[in-house]
Amino acid sequence: MKKSLLVSLILLSGILLTACGKDKDVDDTTKDLPLTDCQKAVNKYLDGADKNGKWDEVKKWDNIVVDYIWRLDDGTVFDTSIKSIAEACGVYSEYRDYTAWLSFQAQGGQMVKWFDNGVIWMKLWQTKTVKFWPEEWYGEYDKSLIATAPIADFGDVSQFSEWDTVSLWYGMTAKIVKITDKEITLDMNHELAGKDLIFDITIKSIN
Numbered sequence: 001m002k003k004s005l006l007v008s009l010i011l012l013s014g015i016l017l018t019a020c021g022k023d024k025d026v027d028d029t030t031k032d033l034p035l036t037d038c039q040k041a042v043n044k045y046l047d048g049a050d051k052n053g054k055w056d057e058v059k060k061w062d063n064i065v066v067d068y069i070w071r072l073d074d075g076t077v078f079d080t081s082i083k084s085i086a087e088a089c090g091v092y093s094e095y096r097d098y099t100a101w102l103s104f105q106a107q108g109g110q111m112v113k114w115f116d117n118g119v120i121w122m123k124l125w126q127t128k129t130v131k132f133w134p135e136e137w138y139g140e141y142d143k144s145l146i147a148t149a150p151i152a153d154f155g156d157v158s159q160f161s162e163w164d165t166v167s168l169w170y171g172m173t174a175k176i177v178k179i180t181d182k183e184i185t186l187d188m189n190h191e192l193a194g195k196d197l198i199f200d201i202t203i204k205s206i207n
Contacts (some may be wrong), residue, residue, distance in 0.1 A: 039075045041088035046127065046200060053126025056206045058119050060107045063207045066119065067101055069200040078192070101204055112137070119201060127202040134194050141194030146177065148185045157184060165191075 035043070058064055070079040077089035083098035104110040106119055114137075118130040134140050151157060157179060160166065164176045166186075174186040 036075065038077055038085070038089035041085045042069060042071065042075075042077065042200075045069070045082065045085060046129070049127035049200075049202060050125045051127060053123025053203065055124050058106050058122045058203060058206055060120065062106045063103065064106055064119065065101045065103045065204040067202040067204055069198075071198045071200070072192075073196050073198065078197075115199065115201075118199065119203065122201070122203050124203050124206055127200060130199045130201060132197045132199070134196065137197055138190040138192045138195070141189055145188040146185065147188065148183050151179070151182055151184050154184055 067081050068079075069077060069082060069085060071077045077085060077091060079091060080086050080089070081098060081101050083092070086092040086096075086098065107113075107116045110116075114132050115130075118128070122128055160176055160179065162176055162179060165173060166176060167173055168188075172188065174188040175191070176184065177187045178185040
């Protein structure tokens with residue numbers, strides 16, 4: 001759950017934030033690890049999916065319904081409309097209707113354009129995997145968005161811990177990277193910045 005953090009002294013007085021931190025090392029050791037239950041569930045779904053589809057193709061302005069898996073290169077599932085995968089991957093919500101799927105008008109401006117473009121000419125029941133680069137979604141990881149400021153400018157921070165996600169003013173969010181007696185360090189990059197995003201999309205209906 002996001003917590004609120006008032007940073008008006010920084011945002012309104014224009015205090016210069018000093019960029020800090022090093023490039024994040026890429027951890028490629030996960031490729032040698034056993035598959036998790038989540039990865040097994042995704043693989044099972046994709047192995048049984050129809051890669052070709054049948055009958056109609058999706059065209060611009062068609063109203064379509066899709067199932068999807070939103071995952072990262074490391075196998076992490078960020079979101080999905082498929083209940084069994086949501087349960088296996090720890091993203092299940094009891095408040096979500098997993099029979100509703102996702103509906104939108106193809107290239108109607110309701111979805112990010114790269115997702116929209118990915119469904120065009122897909123056939124009914126076809127499953128396709130589409131990969132998006134960081135610049136197509138949340139951008140590259142930007143070290144200049146890691147900033148430090150005197151802890152005195154934030155008032156009481158006793159309720160916060162490192163790696164908490166906090167809400168700033170004007171709709172901005174950040175993650176607390178480090179708290180010391182004198183300074184607080186915030187990372188204002190989106191949590192998916194710099195990551196390749198993968199969508200497995202299945203067309204459920206075309207109207």
